Amino acid sequence: MCSDEDKFCCLFQAVDRNFVKLNSAVRRYLLYTLPTGATAGLVKYSSDSRDISGGMQPVVTQSDRDFLANRVPLEKKGGTAIGKGLKRAERVMFTSYCSNKHVIG
DSSP: OOOTTOOEEEEEOOOSTTHHHHHHHHHHIIIIISOTTOEEEEEEESSSEEESSSSOEEOOSHHHHHHHHTTSOSSOOSOOOHHHHHHHHHHHHHTSOOSOOEEEO
16 A cells, blocks of 8 residues: 555666666665665666566565565666666556656666
């Protein structure tokens, strides 16, 4: 169940020269900073985009955090179709019925 107080994030990777640093920061955010009760989704993009978290996932337990953090890619492949990544992130977020939605990338 969602309320207006819940925080929602859809995290996606950026492919650049700081790829490993950025993705390590995303993993740390998911593991230690994302508020309990938030919902998060992950989108991977290179020359195309895809949902790698299975939609928006509730973060309640450490197991939920581990599930998401383990899906953050640690190696880069392909190009940088940021537009496709943003479109996919939008689709992932708007399939959830909650009102507070943010893209962090």
